[in-house]
Amino acid sequence: MLSDKIRNLADSAAIDALGFAEASPFSNYKLRDSRRTDPKISLPNAKTIIVAGIYIGGLTLPAWENPKYGRTSRLYLSEFFLDVVKPLEPIAKYLNEEGFQSIVCDGSADEGSILPLKLAAVRAGLGWQGKHSLLISKKYGTFLALGGIITDANLEHNTELEPNRCRKCDMCQQACPLAALDQPYVLNRKSCLSNLLQIEYLPEEAQVVMENRVGDCEICQEACPWNRKHLNNPLVTEMTRKFQRKVRAWEKFFYLPHLAELSEKEYIEKLGHLNTGIPYEIFHRNVLIAMKNADRYKNSWQTNP
Numbered sequence: 001m002l003s004d005k006i007r008n009l010a011d012s013a014a015i016d017a018l019g020f021a022e023a024s025p026f027s028n029y030k031l032r033d034s035r036r037t038d039p040k041i042s043l044p045n046a047k048t049i050i051v052a053g054i055y056i057g058g059l060t061l062p063a064w065e066n067p068k069y070g071r072t073s074r075l076y077l078s079e080f081f082l083d084v085v086k087p088l089e090p091i092a093k094y095l096n097e098e099g100f101q102s103i104v105c106d107g108s109a110d111e112g113s114i115l116p117l118k119l120a121a122v123r124a125g126l127g128w129q130g131k132h133s134l135l136i137s138k139k140y141g142t143f144l145a146l147g148g149i150i151t152d153a154n155l156e157h158n159t160e161l162e163p164n165r166c167r168k169c170d171m172c173q174q175a176c177p178l179a180a181l182d183q184p185y186v187l188n189r190k191s192c193l194s195n196l197l198q199i200e201y202l203p204e205e206a207q208v209v210m211e212n213r214v215g216d217c218e219i220c221q222e223a224c225p226w227n228r229k230h231l232n233n234p235l236v237t238e239m240t241r242k243f244q245r246k247v248r249a250w251e252k253f254f255y256l257p258h259l260a261e262l263s264e265k266e267y268i269e270k271l272g273h274l275n276t277g278i279p280y281e282i283f284h285r286n287v288l289i290a291m292k293n294a295d296r297y298k299n300s301w302q303t304n305p
């Protein structure tokens with residue numbers, strides 16, 4: 001069966017969660033002028049959205065706790081900053097070979113991200129949207145990087161939605177130092193530190209709370225009880241194992257004085273493959289502020305990496 005073959009291909013590509021959703025419009029999606037509101041804008045005969053999640057919970061550096069090292073996020077280090085793309089390519093290729101059309105959602109492509117992946121993942125049965133607005137999976141917490149394919153293949157769609165299990169919990173909302181989650185389930189992009197670390201305008205208040213963050217922020221995710229077990233003891237997946245082999249090299253790389261010395265060429269050479277799209281000047285600015293923040297910790301520069 002087509003769906004079995006797709007599941008096998010997903011296993012081979014180390015995809016941890018997979019679901020099939022109906023390719024109908026996202027009527028609850030606010031960006032009404034965006035092509036993401038309706039998969040049929042991208043593929044007129046679209047029938048199915050294939051949603052994939054890769055567990056990134058193991059992608060952390062112990063040095064993040066040290067103010068003299070630059071801190072980023074699991075998503076930042078995963079190579080899936082915008083969407084999961086490469087692991088989905090064999091599935092798209094297979095569908096095309098079988099005579100179906102398929103488009104992989106790729107935020108770095110000219111047309112940008114063509115799917116609202118959190119909403120698509122909910123529809124595909126991968127989890128529910130939490131008050132931080134992120135997809136929460138019972139098994140993987142928020143640590144699933146998401147990707148999607150729009151296809152005209154008619155695969156059996158998920159019809160059962162996961163119930164919302166956030167109930168009265170508002171720990172993510174309370175944790176955000178910039179109140180970006182004042183309204184539950186809706187992220188205020190203008191106040192979100194992840195966003196501010198990517199753009200020119202970085203208000204003074206954010207410069208303080210960012211501490212040693214040089215790209216991205218996970219504060220709301222660290223507060224989420226569904227992530228507790230992953231923060232303490234991440235699941236061991238292929239991705240976790242691969243990353244563990246690189247931890248020491250990454251830690252050395254993220255020593256703030258080393259980051260401060262990177263030329264634009266070196267920045268692109270060393271971090272370009274992560275596809276964050278964060279311009280060199282912005283990253284460099286973040287590094288200099290993080291160093292200033294580290295100065296506030298006594299003795300923080302006295303030991304070498």
Ligand code: B12
Nearest residue numbers: 028029030073075082113117134135145146185186195217
């Ligand atoms: C643009 C973008 C951003 C922007 C804007 C975020 C935003 N507002 O969504 C910025 C740069 C700020 C950003 C930040 C981050 N992002 Co981002 N981002 C995206 C991107 C490319 C598009 C998202 C989008 O279009 N959002 C538009 C808004 C309108 O959607 P929404 O937030 O879901 O809004 C809906 C809800 O608020 C809902 N709603 C309103 N009321 C209610 C009430 C209830 C009860 C419910 C359930 C819903 C609901 O209605 C809105 C419309 O439907 C996606 C990839 C993709 N293709 O989807 C990644 C993506 C969403 N990001 C992701 C992540 C992880 C992050 C960060 C956590 C980064 C990090 N450090 O790890 C932070 C976010 C912190 C947070 N609390 O959300 C992941 C999410 C994975 C997951 N498990 O959910 C994605 C899918 C990327 C990926 N590769 O996996 N991101």
